[in-house]
Amino acid sequence: xxxxxxxxxxxxxxxxxxxxxxxAAAGSALLAGxxxxxxxxxxxxxxxxxxxxxxxxxxxVAPRPAMAQEFGPEQVAQTFRGNGTLSPRDADYxxxxxxxxxxxxxxxGGLVAKPLELTLAELRALPSRTQITRHDCVEGWSCIGKWKxxxxxxxxxxxxxxxxxxxxxxxxxxxxDGPSLDGRDSRYYESIDLDDAHHAQTILAYELNDKALPxxxxxxxxxxxxxxxxxxxxxxxxxxxxIDSFAxxxxxxxxxxxxxxxxxxxxx
Amino acid sequence: xxxxxxxxxxxxxxxxxxxxxxxxxxxxxxxxxNVVCLTVLLMSGLNIFNAHPALYWGRExxxxxxxxSFGARNTPNGPVGYTRIGNTExxxxxxxxxxxxxxxSRPMARAFPTWATIPGPQWLAMARHWHLFFAWLFVxxxxxxxxxxxxxxxxxxxxxxxxxxxRNIGRSIVDHLKLKHPTGDxxxxxxxxxxxxxxxxxxxxxxxxxxxxxxxxxxxDTVFTGWVELLGGRQSARTLHFLxxxxxxxxxxxxxAEVFIAGVWNEMRSMVTxxxxxxxxxxxxxxxx
Numbered sequence: 001x002x003x004x005x006x007x008x009x010x011x012x013x014x015x016x017x018x019x020x021x022x023x024a025a026a027g028s029a030l031l032a033g034x035x036x037x038x039x040x041x042x043x044x045x046x047x048x049x050x051x052x053x054x055x056x057x058x059x060x061v062a063p064r065p066a067m068a069q070e071f072g073p074e075q076v077a078q079t080f081r082g083n084g085t086l087s088p089r090d091a092d093y094x095x096x097x098x099x100x101x102x103x104x105x106x107x108x109g110g111l112v113a114k115p116l117e118l119t120l121a122e123l124r125a126l127p128s129r130t131q132i133t134r135h136d137c138v139e140g141w142s143c144i145g146k147w148k149x150x151x152x153x154x155x156x157x158x159x160x161x162x163x164x165x166x167x168x169x170x171x172x173x174x175x176x177d178g179p180s181l182d183g184r185d186s187r188y189y190e191s192i193d194l195d196d197a198h199h200a201q202t203i204l205a206y207e208l209n210d211k212a213l214p215x216x217x218x219x220x221x222x223x224x225x226x227x228x229x230x231x232x233x234x235x236x237x238x239x240x241x242x243i244d245s246f247a248x249x250x251x252x253x254x255x256x257x258x259x260x261x262x263x264x265x266x267x268x
Numbered sequence: 269x270x271x272x273x274x275x276x277x278x279x280x281x282x283x284x285x286x287x288x289x290x291x292x293x294x295x296x297x298x299x300x301x302n303v304v305c306l307t308v309l310l311m312s313g314l315n316i317f318n319a320h321p322a323l324y325w326g327r328e329x330x331x332x333x334x335x336x337s338f339g340a341r342n343t344p345n346g347p348v349g350y351t352r353i354g355n356t357e358x359x360x361x362x363x364x365x366x367x368x369x370x371x372x373s374r375p376m377a378r379a380f381p382t383w384a385t386i387p388g389p390q391w392l393a394m395a396r397h398w399h400l401f402f403a404w405l406f407v408x409x410x411x412x413x414x415x416x417x418x419x420x421x422x423x424x425x426x427x428x429x430x431x432x433x434x435r436n437i438g439r440s441i442v443d444h445l446k447l448k449h450p451t452g453d454x455x456x457x458x459x460x461x462x463x464x465x466x467x468x469x470x471x472x473x474x475x476x477x478x479x480x481x482x483x484x485x486x487x488x489d490t491v492f493t494g495w496v497e498l499l500g501g502r503q504s505a506r507t508l509h510f511l512x513x514x515x516x517x518x519x520x521x522x523x524x525a526e527v528f529i530a531g532v533w534n535e536m537r538s539m540v541t542x543x544x545x546x547x548x549x550x551x552x553x554x555x556x557x
Binding site: 038 | 308311316317319320322324327328329331382383386387388389391392393394396397398400401403404484485486487488489490491493494496497502503506
């Protein structure tokens, strides 16, 4: 009796071990399969096709002028978290920074009738917008800050975009891989469409929490596109260009992180 | 089966083993689509979570004081992985906070281990592609399922418990605790705890996880200004999204355990082919002459 029982227990144990082994093997085969799929271009493209749907749906349910939530002054975070580049090491930036950005000129050009150069003082002299908004990083965290700057729409009015212009391109100072020795350009760049460019809350910010924009947060000038994720909010803006396509620029995906695989539409 | 043979059956065995058609084709198809979607969503979600392995309550992140966080740190005895809830820290080396990607690999600081995430390596951009693609499949499948349950009357006939069943909920709880399962005719119907669980999952947890997911989208937050406040703010929504996902995981664990207890082949067959076998009922019943 005891013998039978032991035998049965042994058989049970074997079966359990077999089942567990089979489950583990099936599980790791599935995982390996998923990882292989992630590296398969056409599969990755299929997954990424959801981005178009997300963007189309977002434009329907949250139309062009819909405003991001604005908060009260008591909700502003003590320190606004900096992320990505915190202090560009590029020589041209360092020189500007050390001179207190007195020599800074924002260049606005590309597909425009009247290209323009603006100093910080000229930007500050333009009508401004102040907004207390929440910054949502693609990593998952959020931070509330008070931004002051010029509406991008106002700048566009001044330069008069040509009819073929479809996107606004931001070229930034900071090289993401450090200043390049071999001439490879890794400077941050971003692009947004004209709907977002004309949105009331899309500003070129020069102030954060009532002080000049700190270097960690993109001094002297950064973009706020409030209805998209953090990586769309270009910091350390060097120049702005109106373009009809970003296919020929760097990786062709419209931004530094986009070239690394992130969605161009950062509204989700 | 031959009718005459049944009529002359011995009086002591009431009913021989029989097969019943328990799950219709659309339900079966949608069930398995859902299995794939939830698996991918959970595992890609954990990869996304690993990018910032801390949760907060409120509108924004209070970086110094998450209610839960995962991490790794060096100690004189080597690196350890920890899970911190409030001010209490648990050593979860090997699984949470610090883990290896298989035998012989170096321990890595990551909240959830490679075997729990899609993709295995830390890859936020790709995890988001998986997550946001399968989220669409999951929502379309879920909406189709809810419409089907309503229009096929699956909802009112099978899922909503009757008043009698609700009255006898106590006995159902005791039966479950004893791992005793309904037999005979009762096995063709969902029992009351089962229906209530399904209703909570279908109309509670699943919509919650979707709404909280949408609340994390900065664009969708603008549909009605301030609607995310109803969930306690964006970081609360992220917390609720995570908790609802783990609620779903808990449901799946119990659901699969129940399948094993109730008879894995029979249950699996019924969810694949639709047919469920009710074993021979041995209870001796008096048959009226």
